[in-house]
Amino acid sequence: MAFSGMAKAVLLDLGGVVYEGKHLLPGAADAIARLHSGGIALRFLTNTTRAPKQRILERLQDFGLSVSADEIFTPAQAACAWLAERELAPFLVVHPNLVPEFDGLEGEDGEAVVVGDVGPTLTYDKLNAAFRRLNDGAEFLALANNRSFKDSDGALSLDAGGFVAALQFATQRKPHILGKPSPAFFATALSSMGCAPEDAVMVGDDAESDVAGALSAGLGKAVLVRTGKYRDGDEARVTPAPTATLADLAEAVDWILAH
Missing domain, CATH: 3.40.50.1000 (HAD superfamily/HAD-like)
Structure with a gap:
């Protein structure tokens, strides 16, 4: 076009x-x-699903860029709107830094598994708990489906897509992708x-x-x-x-x- x-x-x-x-x-x-x-x-x-929106804004402002919160769009922001609209509570498989973004989303009409870049906090028990909830009918949300990202050490690291793929394979269900x-x-x-x-x-x-x-x-x-x-x-x-x-x-x- x-x-x-x-x-x-x-x-x-x-x-x-x-x-x-x-x-x-x-x-x-x-x-x-x-x-x-x-x-x-x-x-x-x-x-990115490792940093809350406010921290991203502060980083840009620390760089001397004139940016407002309204100019930044994140997958967590999209997920919160999606969950609130449907009155669903999140079961979070995300990095600990991102957890506060979902505060107050208790929901009354069910649950949704929300998957992001979990980082070093990922455990089998957490992933298995998400698997069981999905099998029980919870909605399946992926904050992003990227394969990799450039980490702080300059090398590529595994991104959220790998965790999403594991649950998709195990449950035979496709997620709702909320980011790019x-x-x-x-x-x-x-x-x-x-x-x-x-x-x-x-x-x-x-x-x-x-x-x-x-x-x-x-x-x-x-x-x-x-x-x-x-x-x-x-x-x-x-x-x-x-x-x-x-x-x-x-x-x-x-x-x-x-x-």
Whole structure:
């Protein structure tokens, strides 16, 4: 789908695109400032399930970026809205840092197993308890389905998708995916700006969830950057393929403003 004119909005992944660990990536702050000065609306879409939204906001502000909570969209945020709408209580298979995000969601109409990146706290007993609840009819929510992420030591680590796959295999049930590449996740962010999908660009380092996911959701263009979890040849491994594959966020913003 082609742009109906100049790009009106940009959706940015965070980890691996704007920052890595505790460090802002070179040129990222200036690139974001150029989008703002160009009058292009901006939203940050992250699939991280190890940090609550407030901590993500504080990290961006600590980097000196002018960002509000309304500009950040997380899978946990989407899950809380999904659970509240259906009055379901969460059974959490998530990192301890994320547990407070679900406070107050007691639910009266049943239960949903919520799976994220559990990290080193995963145990057989926890996974088996989730398995039993799913067999008893609980809803199955995956905060994200990513295969890996670039960890603080610079190497790839197992992401939430592995835990989701284990429960999917054992229960023979498909989860509701709430983060990228869910079309609803992209749509919620675009709706907050009043932007049609064909007028937006996604920038990410995950060819599968960020880029192919965005294009499949109807976004006009999606740019893959060679930072973060990117590995040589990622652009050739997905369908739809990236509109462009560029060095980093700074080069991606050059490309967006030029197109």
